[in-house]
Amino acid sequence: MEGAIYTTAAEMAEMLGISKPYAYKLIKQMNEELDAKGFITIPGKVATKYFEEKFYGVKVTA
Template sequence: MENRFIRAEEVADELGVSKPYAYKLIRQLNEELKDKGFITIAGRVNRQYFNERLYGVRKEGN
């Protein structure tokens, strides 16, 4: 089963950016989630939300 959260190292690899910039992106995405009332984990972001915000991809079904 795929992990529900993506960490800074994976974000950096996927986007070809530095780890500090990946952490900055994660903080931004987590702030958006907090504003929507979700609980967040520092240094990690929900993988599905990451894909939606960066690629406009939504998982069909469920």
């Protein structure tokens, strides 16, 4: 996933040790947050930078 723009539900499930259906639920929630901020989203994927910021508290600036 190094350098990937988006993180998929399968990748998220593997990284966090959760089920794929739960990963889809989390992605949907994050995409709704991004939609509210005016960003374009892709169902089943979430921006990697946003995912890292939400789960690891890391704000990626590059």
